[in-house]
Amino acid sequence: MTQQTAYRPRRSVLYMPSSNERALEKAKTLPVDALILDLEDAVAPDAKAAARENACAAVRSGEYGRRELTIRVNGLGSEWHEADLTAAAAAGPDAIVVPKVGSADEVRCLVAAMEDAGAPERTRLWAMVETPVAVLHAEEIARASDRLACLVLGTNDLYKELGASFVPGRAAIATSLQLALLAARAAGVAIVDGVFNDVKDADGFLAEARQGREWGFDGKTLIHPAQVEPCNEVFAPSxxxxxxxxxxxxxxxxxxxxxxxxxxxxxxxxxxxxxxxxxxxxxxxxxxxxxx
Missing domain, CATH: 1.10.287 (Helix Hairpins)
Structure with missing residues (x-):
């Protein structure tokens, strides 16, 4: 059955390294719709524990206003995953973001772990789609639990897994993106596009954001605050x-x-x-x- 969820703006979804306290402070002032407080790629191994504490403290602070606050934990099978998920569930963010989710069974395991750790009902699951297996099973992933609210495209990993080249227009991953979009719409969940890596290429960013909007994405994940306002404009009705x-x-x-x-x-x-x-x-x- 297709889920019916109320629309929540997720035009701009900014990754913030939770090991960087200055960045977490700056995020309180940004006109961003959602924040992903990152414990994974943006955090060095020796900073994982401190980043976890910072992210949970930020969620509990109540100082981020209307912004949707999420925590990206380290992936299933990593040495940090269990501690990350337990701490994030206890902090009670709007969502817990999990990288490289590859199956409906993994979604159900994650939801069970969140519940066992005491995650409040309002804390949703966002599943990252960033492998060929995930793309091919995206509809099953999206339908696996009512707690799953959003699919997040991990395009950098997808390029790597496919052995594809980065080119303007994203022809190499267009099929993957559109399959994930079809899955999200079939299941009635939100979906946000992957990142644009060159923070100095404003025109390239705008072109890719407009492409994502035209295809049907709800918004785009971002790696720099300068991308927030143009992204908000692209994904809002004129x-x-x-x-x-x-x-x-x-x-x-x-x-x-x-x-x-x-x-x-x-x-x-x-x-x-x-x-x-x-x-x-x-x-x-x-x-x-x-x-x-």
Whole structure:
């Protein structure tokens, strides 16, 4: 059964190394929708324990306002995973992010471990899709538990696993991205795109963010604060889109009130699917406005 979840803006999802206390402090001021307090790739082995403490303290602080706070633990099978998951569950973030989830069974094991560790009901699971196996089983992963709220693309690892080359347009991983998108939409969960690595290439970032938005992603994971505001703009409905959505709904309602069987707006036929899309645009715009 497809899950039905209320829309929550996840336009910009910024990775923050939890070993860097200055970065955690700066994150309190950023106009970001969600933060991934990272215990994995961005943290050296000898800093793992301190990073874990910092991330949990940040979650408990209550100082991050409306931002969605998540903790990325080290992966299943790593020496840090169990301690990370136990501590994160006790801290009670909005979600626990787990790298390299490869099957529905792993999702169920993770959910059971979260529950055993006392994670509050509101703490969801975000599963990272970053291997060929995960892509091929993405729908099973997305449907494995009602606690799973989001798929996160790990595109760097996906490139590595495929032996593919980084090129503009991402042709080498387009099929993988779109399969993951299909899985998320079939299961009714959110999905965010992978990172763009060159923080100095603003035009390249915008092009990739727009591609992700056009394909249907809810947002994009980020590695630098400078990427937050342009990402927010790309993944938000424009003023023109909001105006058009209102016009579509008004035209549809007026036509039905007048008993007309055919609805048109500026010569274009309006059907139920167009109304549904318009309502989603308005709901998205309202949710984003509610963040401020």
């Amino acid at each position: 003023a023109a889109q909001v105006e058009e959505a209102r016009a579509v709904i008004a035209a549809f309602e007026t036509a039905h009130a007048e008993g007309k069987g055919v609805v048109t707006l500026n010569g274009r036929l309006i059907e139920n699917l167009h109304v549904d899309t318009a309502q989603k645009v308005l709901a998205t715009a309202e949710a984003i406005a509610g963040l401020s």
